[in-house]
Every structure is written in C-alpha cells, then in structure tokens.
C-alpha cells in the first residue's frame with residue numbers, strides 16, 4: 001500500500017514538473033529588467049558581448065533584451081547557437097536594416113549587411129570566385145611572401161637595435177599591405193594614405209559599425225540621443241573619410257598608377273561600365289564602394305586581430321610560446337622560408353590559433369541576424385522581426401563545454417576534432433550557416449603564415465621592467481574586438497642555420 005502511495009506521489013511530482021517546465025519554456029523569454037523606452041540599452045556599455053555574457057549567467061542561454069522598440073534575443077551556448085545557425089538558419093539568415101552601417105555603406109547594401117536576397121547571393125558568389133577561392137588565395141602567395149619579408153626585415157632592424165616592436169601595428173600593416181595589394185592592386189606606402197591614418201579610418205569605421213546605436217532601436221528620440229552623444233557626427237566623419245579613400249583609389253586606377261594586371265577593383269569598375277546587373281540592380285559606383293568596404297573592413301582587421309591576440313597569449317604563457325616555436329623550428333630544419341606545405345605540418349600552431357579564437361573571437365557577437373519566420377529556440381518562441389545575436393565570446397567561456405575556460409591551453413584541442421569552420425558550435429570564430437565568413441581559407445592561411453614567420457624568426461621578450469603579469473587583455477570596442485593597449489615586445493633574431 002505504502003508503495004502505491006509513493007508511486008502516485010512520484011507520478012504527481014513528475015506531472016507538476018512537466019507542467020512547470022512547459023509553462024516556463026512556452027512562457028515569456030527570460031529578460032533582464034530595463035528602463036522605460038530605452039530598456040537596457042544603457043547597460044550594454046562599450047563592450048556589449050561582456051555585459052551580455054554576465055547577464056546570460058543569470059538569465060540563461062536564450063535571453064530577450066528590451067532595446068527600445070526592437071525585440072532582440074541573445075543566444076549564448078553551443079546548443080542554442082546550433083539551433084540558430086543550423087536548424088533554423090534559413091529563417092535567421094537575413095540581416096536587420098541598421099541605420100548606422102547602412103549610412104556607412106552609402107545606403108547600398110554590401111555583403112555583410114545585405115538581406116538574404118538575390119543581390120547578396122550574386123555578390124557573394126562573385127567575391128567567392130574572384131577573391132576567396134583556394135586558387136585565388138594560392139595566386140596571392142608571392143604578395144604574401146614579399147610583404148612578410150618586408151615585415152621580417154623591419155623587425156630585424158629593431159632586433160639589432162634591441163628596441164621594442166608594437167605588434168598591433170606590425171600585424172595590421174602586414175594584413176593591410178597584403179589585402180590592398182591583392183584586392184586593390186595598390187600598396188599604400190607613400191601613395192594614397194599613410195598607413196597610420198589609414199588604420200585609424202578602418203578602426204573608426206569598425207567601431208561605428210559595432211556600436212549599439214539608439215536610433216536603430218528608438219525612433220526620433222534615438223536620433224537625438226545619437227546626436228547628443230556625438231555618435232552621429234562620428235559616423236558622418238567616418239563616412240567622409242572612407243569616401244575620400246575610395247575616390248583616391250578609383251583615381252589611381254583611372255590614372256593606371258596601380259601595379260599588375262586587372263584586379264578586383266578594375267573588374268568591378270568594368271562591370272559598372274558594362275552595366276552588369278547583380279540581383280535586380282545595375283552595379284553602380286555606390287555598390288562598388290559598399291562591396292569594397294566589406295573586403296576592407298572584414299579582410300584586414302580580422303586576421304591582424306587574431307595574430308595580435310595570439311602573440312599576446314603566447315607572451316603571457318611562455319611554456320606555450322616555447323612549445324610552438326620548437327615545433328616550427330624543428331620541422332623547418334635547414335630551410336629559412338616557410339611554405340604553405342610546411343604550415344600544414346604545424347599541428348600545435350593550429351591548436352594555438354584555435355585557442356586564440358576560443359578566448360578572443362574577432363567578432364564576438366557575430367553580425368546581427370533577423371528572424372523572418374517564427375521559430376523555437378530551446379522551447380521558447382521567437383517571433384518574426386526579432387533581432388538575433390550569437391554571443392560567440394560567451395560560448396568560448398562556457399564551463400559546460402570548456403574545462404578551466406579562462407586558461408590558455410591549446411592542448412585542449414589535442415583529443416577532439418573541434419574545428420573552426422562553422423560545424424562545431426562550441427567554436428565559431430567565422431560564424432556559421434548561410435552567413436558564415438566566405439573567406440575562411442584566406443583568413444586562416446594569412447594568420448598561420450604571419451604567425452609562423454614571427455615565431456620562427458624571432459624570440460620575443462618583455463620590455464625591461466615588465467613581468468608576464470603586466471600584459472593585459474583589455475579589449476577595444478567595435479564590431480571586431482582588438483587588444484585595447486598595444487602589445488609591445490622586444491625581438492631577438494633567432495640564429496637559424498641559414499644565417
């Protein structure tokens with residue numbers, strides 16, 4: 001008899017739990033409380049991915065945010081990312097129309113911010129063929145070799161004088177030179193813009209694109225907030241600077257001052273002249289500027305940021321630095337030039353790069369998406385027109401997935417097949433689904449090649465008076481997130497057998 005009572009009680013508890021769970025899942029999405037009108041916009045701060053990570057610890061991996069009039073959902077776990085980027089990808093792969101980025105893109109839509117439509121499909125296909133394909137990436141290897149050699153020579157000079165090197169700047173100048181020469185056919189040394197100014201323009205544009213702007217969320221009042229906070233005038237300035245840069249580059253192409261045969265800009269200018277239709281639109285000068293903006297902003301910054309964070313973590317972890325240098329130097333043997341084939345053998349270097357992407361994904365919230373048909377994530381209903389962000393930065397720190405998540409331990413990738421190409425939702429440095437970065441191969445090979453050379457040719461020490469604990473990992477705000485304070489290290493030339 002007692003057993004029957006016990007069983008009935010258990011049965012009742014199970015039913016109550018199921019009802020409670022159903023209510024919870026199908027009820028309101030967990031949502032942090034906010035102020036009237038602006039919601040929690042004021043709480044996001046300069047580094048929204050960090051604020052949202054903290055909130056997700058309290059409110060869970062699917063969280064609704066009140067940001068003015070725009071319903072926004074943040075997902076912060078590998079499983080919820082899988083549901084967004086795989087299960088429901090078709091219904092979440094368009095982009096919201098953001099006033100800020102659209103203004104920067106001359107009101108024409110480029111690849112990264114374009115809705116999921118025929119124009120996006122055709123432009124993405126064109127770029128994939130002309131820029132990102134394995135064949136194209138291999139064809140620019142001589143440019144990479146030349147630019148890496150210039151970098152090594154300039155660092156060697158600092159090494160001989162025992163002066164410190166600013167690695168944020170060195171990494172960016174390498175990727176700027178490679179991408180500009182490969183895409184625009186021009187090198188910026190002594191031509192269009194000097195490199196520091198150019199880097200400033202790129203950084204400012206990325207910061208503007210990453211900023212959560214009040215006018216995107218609140219009509220009229222939001223515009224006043226942006227105006228008062230100075231965001232509006234910064235955006236205008238950024239747009240003017242970029243425009244000037246493009247015009248100078250087009251002039252340079254017209255005057256035939258660029259080097260080499262038909263490059264990507266020539267191709268687009270020819271399409272404009274021939275009135276080629278992409279999607280439903282004839283390609284105009286403004287479309288070209290918008291397309292180039294993707295290549296400029298997405299291409300240069302992301303690879304440089306990854307290299308800078310990798311060097312930062314290696315300087316903070318001398319054991320890992322020694323191990324990866326040993327791997328490269330042992331395998332290189334007598335050779336002084338690193339080829340792409342050799343890089344394939346640097347397994348530990350690849351783990352170092354994955355670990356860097358886990359802790360420092362370049363685009364921590366990916367690029368925002370918009371829901372086009374009602375979907376269910378983790379049992380919660382997400383209505384049409386909701387804006388979606390995947391907090392890749394939080395996923396990389398999730399203790400459910402990663403043991404000792406704050407530690408830089410490349411060995412964690414030894415016993416698993418987790419890769420970074422968008423199929424493993426624990427590690428998403430390139431995003432996933434239909435909007436995945438189209439230049440994974442180009443970006444990865446750039447990072448591997450740059451790092452392998454920096455690590456092969458030089459030993460890196462801290463400047464006098466500095467200890468490992470002094471190296472900070474503070475982040476700078478933006479759509480992409482670089483190290484805020486420059487990484488400054490002192491190089492010593494490695495005496496390889498060929499020297």
Ligand code: HEM
Nearest residue numbers: 112298299302303363366367429430431432435437439443
């Ligand atoms: C280490 C290097 C790179 C990283 C970590 C990276 C990362 C990303 C991420 C996270 C996204 C957003 C994906 C999403 O929303 O799901 C993206 C999109 C994009 N990336 Fe990359 N990227 C890299 C290199 C490049 C390069 C070299 C180029 C071009 C030269 C490039 C061009 C683009 C474009 C055009 C998009 C927009 C795709 C779309 O919305 O359809 N990326 N990238």
